[in-house]
Amino acid sequence: MGRPPCCDKIGIKKGPWTPEEDIILVSYIQEHGPGNWRSVPTNTGLMRCSKSCRLRWTNYLRPGIKRGNFTPHEEGMIIHLQALLGNKWAAIASYLPQRTDNDIKNYWNTHLKKKLKKFQTDLDSHNLAPPPDNSRTTNYDHQFSWQFSDNNNNKQGSSKLFNSPNSSLYASSTENISRLLEGWMRSSPNPSRRNVDHDEMLHEAQKNNQDQEFVKSGEKSWIQDGENIGNNIVTITKEKSTTCESSGVVADQKTSPPPFTYLEKWLLDENNGGQVEELMELPMIFT
DNA sequence: AACGGGGACAACCGCCGGGGC
DNA sequence: TGCCCCGGCGGTTGTCCCCGT
Secondary structure, rough: OOOOOHHOOHHHHOOOHHHHHHHHHHHHHHHHHOOOOOOHHHHHHOOHHHHHHHHHHHHHOOOOOOOOOOHHHHHHHHHHHHHHHHHHHHHHHOOOOOOHHHHHHHHHHHHHHHHHHHHHHHHHOOOOOOOHHHHHHHHHHHHHHHHHOHHHHHHOHHHHHHHOOHHHHHHHHHHHHHHHHHHHHHHOOOOOOOOOOOOHHHHHHHHHHHHHHHHHOOOOOOOOHHHHHHHHHHHHHHOOOOOHHHHHOHHHOOOOOOOHHHHHHHHOOOOHHHHHHHHHHOOOOOO
């Protein structure tokens, strides 16, 4: 057996963070800057392990974090990037600077993945057989189309965060704490935010494409969950667009199509309203 | 009003890679 | 070269809250 988890030490507190703890942590970081997490519990007296402190800061206390509803644009970004990168939440989060990887991961797992599953059930109930490998694209297209068409039907969704009296109370206090640091962050040349090297990441995505070629051949089911869908779109995209393949997906939109031709096509086909335009305006990786 | 189920989110766990010694 | 420590990441779990009955 390996060594015990760092948070298993006696006296280490677990569970939700209190506003008092947040203030202590924020005050310390404001003074010393993020990093050297090991010394944080020691120097602050917080009964938390260093990892817990880092996580709390990264996901909730760091200035500039946007909480609550994901906009259709953000959702489109997530779908786009998940399809491109797979479950590289940190990488995806780097394209949505106001969102944390944890937030995105949760959103994917609780909203998008579920929708895909339900759609698969609907497909089965309509007796639609899984398509052969070479015709997957159309079906994935419709799956995503369905996701978007259902996008505004989230009765609870993230808005619950704001509607819930308790959570909003504490959320606002967290927000206030974050604001304390905004000025400091603006002047900081190297914000604590994880800084993913996009080129490297996209290179990784390109590598992943190659992996998918291998995976595809041995795949047991044509779809299991969102991950497969995403990865397969990457595969399909590679087959479709050699330009993107050779350039590591960061292709000049003027000279070559973006790697999500299919995805965008069905979006248009399905007439998804303003969300489509928003998705088409995705600014970063294709320009 | 009480209760149970399900959804959403915060937090933890385990693994991995990089850097220092 | 190997070991240890630390930070980062993705998956999973625990808890709270809402909603329907």
